Amino acid sequence: MTVRELLLEAARTFSGSDTPFLDAVILLAHSLDVPKEKILAMLPEEACDVPASFFEMADRRRRGESIAHIRGFREFYGRTFLVNDDVLSPRQDTEILVEAVLEAGDMCASMPNASRPLKVLDLCTGTGAVAISIAAERPAWHITASDISLKALEAAQQNAHRLLALPSAVEFVASDLFSGILGQFDIIVSNPPYVPRAQAEQLISDGWKDPLVALDGGIDGMDFVRAIIAQASEFLYKNGVVLLEMDPSQVSEAVALFKQAGFCEIRIWKDLAGRERVAGGRYG
Structure with a gap:
């Protein structure tokens, strides 16, 4: 399974989101502690050693929890606010x-x-x-x-x-x-x-x-x-x-x-x- 396929599979379950694929990208980036741009560059690669935290966060997103509350922060007006x-x-x-x-x-x-x-x-x-x-x-x-x-x-x-x-x-x-x-x-x-x-x-x-x-x-x-x-x-x-x-x-x-x-x-x-x-x- 490629990174793209992994993300698409997760995104399909985020039925309440307007941006399901982006949500999946952000969660994988957060679990790997890398910028989301790096995840986008990895899309064709094999999805190896995916952290368990990604699947845990994806399940929380699937149940309706926001990306901000899952990560504990939200970007706003150029600054990062804890939530x-x-x-x-x-x-x-x-x-x-x-x-x-x-x-x-x-x-x-x-x-x-x-x-x-x-x-x-x-x-x-x-x-x-x-x-x-x-x-x-x-x-x-x-x-x-x-x-x-x-x-x-x-x-x-x-x-x-x-x-x-x-x-x-x-x-x-x-x-x-x-x-x-x-x-x-x-x-x-x-x-x-x-x-x-x-x-x-x-x-x-x-x-x-x-x-x-x-x-x-x-x-x-x-x-x-x-x-x-x-x-x-x-x-x-x-x-x-x-x-x-x-x-x-x-x-x-x-x-x-x-x-x-x-x-x-x-x-x-x-x-x-x-x-x-x-x-x-x-x-x-």
Whole structure:
């Protein structure tokens, strides 16, 4: 059996994956501790001395566990974030949220009356991927990251210590949305739970290791989006911005909610597949 045949055989069992062959390549590379490019170069070769760990990981993938949770880390915005069963594994689409924050923040910082570092609040921070990426890209900004889960905050702090030259650049706060938040901010950003409850429960049943609390957005998935938009103005400086990630099917309702709450200059950002993924607006 060649390496290609080995990978194809494993990939055929990854029925829940959009990229089954790539998944198999990544798992073999991880088990051999080599770059995936080396695996691709080995495709015509005989599959000799395949580590038992490859078959163990392939079985976990077959049962629905994500590549990130199997390996214990996920690449995001050019950095490697540790993940575990207590946090949502950051998705590549969420990098668009970081881009939107940097774009909005740079515009705020360039205004004639900008006289202090920007203050950014990241709600539902999870692994800290968004907050830490922003802090790494804009070290002068003041970043606060919050989550209702203490275990998630522990994971986020661990990532901050690994990835930031000054880990204290991000202040971590235990908070159920705005309940523990003090002060005002120039930008409020969030990738909140937005999966409809029944779908979230099915994903967990199918083997997803992301915690239910990080997926479940209520009956229609919009509970947190609605709550953030409704409350955000109390925590924004004048002309402050809110930016939220959501499912493309939820964007039109979010835009309407932004308008009803008094936001203007409402914009939509598309993900890498061209789907509407982030909505935001300016208040005041």
